[in-house]
Amino acid sequence: MKLGWPNSKLTFWLSVLAVSFLASILMTLAVLLFLSDTTTGKELRAAIGIDSNGLNIETTRVDKVVVEESSAIIETIKKVGPAVVSITSGEDAFRDIPGFGRIQAPRTSGTGFIITSDGLIATNKHVVRGFETFTVTAASGETYQGKVMATDPSNDIAFIKIEARGLPVADLGDSDRVQVGQWVTAVGNALGELQNTVTVGVISAKERSATPEGEGELYGLIQTDAAINPGNSGGPLVNLSGQVIGMNTAIAGNAQNIGFAIAVNDLKKDLELFSKHGKIIQAYMGVRYQTITKAIAQSLSLPVEQGALLVTLGNAQPAVIPGSPAEQASLKEADIIVKVNDDRVSETTPLVRLIRRYSPEDQITLTILRGGSEMTVNLTLGQVGG
Numbered sequence: 001m002k003l004g005w006p007n008s009k010l011t012f013w014l015s016v017l018a019v020s021f022l023a024s025i026l027m028t029l030a031v032l033l034f035l036s037d038t039t040t041g042k043e044l045r046a047a048i049g050i051d052s053n054g055l056n057i058e059t060t061r062v063d064k065v066v067v068e069e070s071s072a073i074i075e076t077i078k079k080v081g082p083a084v085v086s087i088t089s090g091e092d093a094f095r096d097i098p099g100f101g102r103i104q105a106p107r108t109s110g111t112g113f114i115i116t117s118d119g120l121i122a123t124n125k126h127v128v129r130g131f132e133t134f135t136v137t138a139a140s141g142e143t144y145q146g147k148v149m150a151t152d153p154s155n156d157i158a159f160i161k162i163e164a165r166g167l168p169v170a171d172l173g174d175s176d177r178v179q180v181g182q183w184v185t186a187v188g189n190a191l192g193e194l195q196n197t198v199t200v201g202v203i204s205a206k207e208r209s210a211t212p213e214g215e216g217e218l219y220g221l222i223q224t225d226a227a228i229n230p231g232n233s234g235g236p237l238v239n240l241s242g243q244v245i246g247m248n249t250a251i252a253g254n255a256q257n258i259g260f261a262i263a264v265n266d267l268k269k270d271l272e273l274f275s276k277h278g279k280i281i282q283a284y285m286g287v288r289y290q291t292i293t294k295a296i297a298q299s300l301s302l303p304v305e306q307g308a309l310l311v312t313l314g315n316a317q318p319a320v321i322p323g324s325p326a327e328q329a330s331l332k333e334a335d336i337i338v339k340v341n342d343d344r345v346s347e348t349t350p351l352v353r354l355i356r357r358y359s360p361e362d363q364i365t366l367t368i369l370r371g372g373s374e375m376t377v378n379l380t381l382g383q384v385g386g
Helices: 007-035 039-047 057-083 264-277 294-300 351-355
Strands: 084-097 101-114 120-123 133-137 143-151 158-161 183-190 194-210 218-224 236-239 243-251 259-263 282-284 289-291 308-310 336-340 363-370 373-380 382-384
Touching (some): 057 084, 057 101, 084 183, 101 183, 183 243, 218 351, 259 264, 282 351
Antiparallel strands (some): 084 101, 084 133, 101 120, 120 158, 143 158, 183 194, 243 259, 308 336, 336 363, 363 373
16 A cells, blocks of 8 residues: 555645745844844844944854963963073174074074072073173063173083072972973073074973083983074973973984973072082082993993993093092992992983982992992092082
């Protein structure tokens, strides 16, 4: 049996559908007219008290999202920006910068940040090396003459001073609490020309080591993909609370977005020493060594895969420095230091970092391997720096 709509009912429902369709079209047209920029649309909106200039639903929604996503970074820069300074020295020279052409900029340029309201500034040692005085330009545009107050003998940190009062100060955070993946901003005098340039990235890794040109090996570095350019050296790496967690120091020249910053806790320890002694003094052993890795242990057939192998570096750089605490403690070339007190020497906690935990005149116990035998040696640390 073939079923179908009775003719009378079919006619009824077709009429209902036609009326509904026509009504939906008219409603859509009415809404479009109401929202349109025509005179009629404006008059209709005005009649019910809606401001035509403020009605842009899509733009309002997008702008709200953009501001919410960026507000933390904006507030961070408002907080730290006033404490960031540009540091220049030497005569101007012309340099070819890709994208900018030939520009005139100081021969030496870098960045710093104010850490006391009376003008003490933290920066990199390599920024101020070879010069006695500098021109310091504050974020406000005011310029000052600065001079070096202290440098770290084993790290790329320096303190310079300007004569001023009531300056804005950077808030120093805690680099031990830094997490891989967290957002950070870098602020600096990019290319020695673009003052207080802001870049954004994340913490890519912690406890990195690197050997920048002209420096010894640096340890405990924070790696970031926030762009760090020439001129950014000495500038702050900042978390989204506006706290400095690192000092931008070096970049990988053969890669993109691989930059390194000195952990701010290292800087804070130097600041404590400077405040106490008027200079940065550190404990001193007097050895030259190679940090042992698995690859080095295999290539040299060493009995351990971690430690510090005392080695001679060229004819004039013996493994044990004459007259040093290490010589007085009878350390010898080829000794392997495996522990300082109860702390093991490793890639992530190299010998220099362990020694930095102590003060001059402290006595430590070294566990060493010599000729396949383990032994302990007591050593009284000396002093270096000034």
